[in-house]
Amino acid sequence: MIRAKVIGATGYGGIGIVELLLQHPGVELVSLVAREEIGRPIDEIYPHLANFCSLPVLAADDPAAQVEADVVFCATPDGVGMVQAPDILATGARLIDYSGDFRFTTPEAYHDYASRIGRNPVHASPQLLGSNVYGLTELHRDAVRTAKLVGNPGCFAVSCILGLAPAVAAGLVEPIGLICDCKTGASGAGKKLNASYHFPARYEQMNAYRLSGHQHVCEVERELGLLAGQEVRLTFTAQAVPVCRGILSTLYGALTRACTEEDLLACYRDFYKDSPFIRVFGSQKAIGTMHVRGTNFCNLTVSVDARCNRLRIVSHIDNLMKGQAGSALQNMNTMFGLPETTGLLRPANYP
């Protein structure tokens, strides 16, 4: 059994991985750590876990929290994992961090990212950068397999990168001037209370936000740039709508050559032929975020606007699953030599 510890267990990202690990046939959950609700059993905080798990929430420095683990999930915001990583890795555990802390592999790249979003641009553990792997399994499967330290991707980034990767890799679209028009459910903003996600302010609200720049753009441009072999630059718009779980990203690019929907279907299906969580559909199929809700799937709908010579991909994920805890578990499976899908393959509950 893989012994797993979750740091930041009481947020949505933490509870998401707890739910998954409780159902995983090869994992034993050994410790839950958080900064709030210390001492309370997790099923008192989250009563849906009654009968499933009553581990107490421990403070990070609680001796009981120092139990040995094979894998640690840092379901924590920017700035936490980078401080704790050296100690965690020193115990021999592998580490999967949810934040931006380990999505970049040089201090310079981290500096650029952190500056854009107004954070301290100096990384706390620069010596680890370079050994970390960007945990979008579909693109970095081999590196994840042997990684000790994985930076789990951002939720918007997952949806945009998976949606554009095949076209960019095939040189089908102009790398400068892509557009990512992204709509997210409210759970993407986390459990922390926020005036924009107060129910009365959200139930009938659609709005764009952070028009001046979103923190996930860096990793999308970097990953697509690697596939393109050249610089990628894109316009990104984050928008919030009144759903709980789900990201729908509509992705636009100027085609570099004539291309039909059938061409795209073939290109995308080939690119993802070994990726069990990617499902590719044509534009006539009625697909929406409900079809991936509660699952680790990414559904991609491909289409071409021939009048404007433009590619258009609609990418659908559950932001808390493929966008967060699901990807984390997919990474863990891959790191520990299990099938990617272990404990992750189930259909959505509909409706």
Place this chain on the structure above:
Amino acid sequence: MIRAKVIGATGYGGIGIVELLLQHPGVELVSLVAREEIGRPIDEIYPHLANFCSLPVLAADDPAAQVEADVVFCATPDGVGMVQAPDILATGARLIDYSGDFRFTTPEAYHDYASRIGRNPVHASPQLLGSNVYGLTELHRDAVRTAKLVGNPGCFAVSCILGLAPAVAAGLVEPIGLICDCKTGASGAGKKLNASYHFPARYEQMNAYRLSGHQHVCEVERELGLLAGQEVRLTFTAQAVPVCRGILSTLYGALTRACTEEDLLACYRDFYKDSPFIRVFGSQKAIGTMHVRGTNFCNLTVSVDARCNRLRIVSHIDNLMKGQAGSALQNMNTMFGLPETTGLLRPANYP
């Protein structure tokens, strides 16, 4: 492997049991039957099943639909199962019917039920009445075990009976004059389009309906009457609110003797000590329908209003699970000698 066939596979009740059976370790799904969408693979109709199941939907009289099965689920409305049951049972299969057709064990009781709701009061297969079992597993576990024919309970009925059974059985409440104030999510009305569940007409709407009488009252009064050993009569109010999945029933009864919340907790926990899907909480615990969403649990919150000498139970279920497909699978497990919880025990996804 238990071979399972689902009739009425394309409604919410049908797709619910299909989802569960696909994840069940001891079941093979052999045939899907419906009256609409004939010939289409189920994952074309419900794209969330892509990669999981592509069985075609067959007409009832399609020869391919006559494949042998060990269990048949009639996820069909009133009047369908009662016609097909004799043929199904003649093949040796066991039958679990979702409708009111087999919730009553005498032609007279069925007549009374059907008359109240304006249906043809003559049962089509009266010879089967008496051999059928009311499939609320918690109350009829032994009878379900050996039953060939189970009438799955109504969703409101599940929530009300489970909520009042311990108190009624213990003689704690007056049997005449109970109140069931029930609120349901929209999925309870099914997949069939309905002006009251059109999104614009529902998203901000709360309303009571069928104030003149609801079809689930008969079974609630019958089951509670059996426990009370005398007639039970109750006021039932059905109300619809803008959630998808969930029933919250607030149940009131006049106490026959002084009683504290602690007394109630003890009484309820004892009554359900062998029922893995019932969780009992005190009134200080913050419990809601989200905590049972997507699961087969029934959460009960007990309280006493001493000023009015009144018992108050709040009962929470997912109407499509414990209120429908989940109960059906719990019955199947019981009928086939499996643990009740097989393929059914998982926590809700939160949020």
Place this chain on the structure above:
Amino acid sequence: MIRAKVIGATGYGGIGIVELLLQHPGVELVSLVAREEIGRPIDEIYPHLANFCSLPVLAADDPAAQVEADVVFCATPDGVGMVQAPDILATGARLIDYSGDFRFTTPEAYHDYASRIGRNPVHASPQLLGSNVYGLTELHRDAVRTAKLVGNPGCFAVSCILGLAPAVAAGLVEPIGLICDCKTGASGAGKKLNASYHFPARYEQMNAYRLSGHQHVCEVERELGLLAGQEVRLTFTAQAVPVCRGILSTLYGALTRACTEEDLLACYRDFYKDSPFIRVFGSQKAIGTMHVRGTNFCNLTVSVDARCNRLRIVSHIDNLMKGQAGSALQNMNTMFGLPETTGLLRPANYP
């Protein structure tokens, strides 16, 4: 023109009365006061008011806030209005307070109320108690007309009192043992962030809360007791559902004599014959909270459960209008000799 000042202008109750006053033909809004967002124009905080009002939000002690006013609305929580009332009344202004501070007319009654909800039970301005009027216009129209100081009723209380008053006044129901099963939208909890009304925690959630006692019970029992001429005692259940605006209260009482729905219709319509905001319907009519949304109406659906000899009333209001700002304006109109409906009579926008 009536000069109006709003204290607590930035909460939902404050902005609600601001919206109404801006459309009122006989009112001039002269000053907005709050404890937060000091100095910002109101339409910067609430951009839906752009082009309508850009008055700045002032601190209570800002000299500019001391402008003369004919009426002051204290859209403030318990404990604020009672402190400011003497000074406000000394300026000659009339005062309408939203909180529990002036809903009781003796220090003892206030003490009882405040104790029940765990507040300081000593009223800060006891000398004013007795001169204040309970502002449920339908029941106290004459007293409101001449009042200097009105305590606006609680939102749940409005829905319960209006729903039961005719039956209680006519002696149709037993005064001990009434039941008020109330469901509220999220806006009832106000603008202040609250984990229970965080969108992800609410969009699919139904739950009961404060099962041990709700602060509005006192005023309901008092008002109904006045009509009954004897003590009234009731069981009250507050429940939250995922709507923004609306209260649906289902009210039950034991009939003291045989009574038909037609009798009830006649009784209720007669009782409210001079009340333009009350609409009474029979049980066959499909009525819900959407039909009163954004309006000052209270819709009442009457029915009788003859099998249990019970009265059942379903009461529908918009908690922010008839439950709060709408009632406040109705009181203001009445106090200043205007028709009750001035600036308040418009249909809901549907859907």
Place this chain on the structure above:
Amino acid sequence: MIRAKVIGATGYGGIGIVELLLQHPGVELVSLVAREEIGRPIDEIYPHLANFCSLPVLAADDPAAQVEADVVFCATPDGVGMVQAPDILATGARLIDYSGDFRFTTPEAYHDYASRIGRNPVHASPQLLGSNVYGLTELHRDAVRTAKLVGNPGCFAVSCILGLAPAVAAGLVEPIGLICDCKTGASGAGKKLNASYHFPARYEQMNAYRLSGHQHVCEVERELGLLAGQEVRLTFTAQAVPVCRGILSTLYGALTRACTEEDLLACYRDFYKDSPFIRVFGSQKAIGTMHVRGTNFCNLTVSVDARCNRLRIVSHIDNLMKGQAGSALQNMNTMFGLPETTGLLRPANYP
């Protein structure tokens, strides 16, 4: 008083104009016509109108429906208004049609539009084309003033045209290759039941639809082409989200010259300086569809993505108001010499 008749009174577009006309100081509603619910008072069908309007719904050929009117609103789908228009105009009434029937001024343009959406491309009243005016008041105020026949614009079209018009007119963006990424609430699909807007299928669903082409593209390209003085071609994506009222369109264009957000603000505010329903904001302002809900406003947020040399406008309307009934009334006001804002100027109710 202007005597108004509404054809198609029972749909959302019809009831929307009825609600507005009932509050308009200069209009008398004289007749309601529809194809369903004939004979029923409108407030029986829509109980929120109780106490406001009890006109019966009449069949089109009912003699009582032939009452004289000064203005007729055809709140009807494509193909209805074009048949009835000659008779209506012959009575001397002015006509405002909601559908695509009179949005094009030549049989050829109509043919092109109708062909794209699979309708009969032959217009039933070609003799009227040329005398009709496209009713986007902000762009065609003078022509609307004297028009007898107005084609009310499509809801998506209103949001896109208003959002791009100033930039296109100023030559700031490339006319070929604009992108309109549009998200709509469910009420845009009307009152007719539709599987995609069944509450359980919509409450957590985001999806793109009609990826092969939307019927509103023609009018957007035509109107912007008129402003550009050259062909405009755009990629349009329609998306549905779980709100009731609202369209949020995010509009992208390649800048033809360097341009700052301040330049855009100046350009847009100047363009709309005489348009009371347009409010222009910078990108730092937190604006969403709730701020225009229930109103005739269009809120525009302007921004520049300098890294990609791109203009981005976020356009917000209420699809049933500025996108439909509100625009219709704005046109009526303009046609009858009233201020545009008569009966239309009120703030949203928040929340």
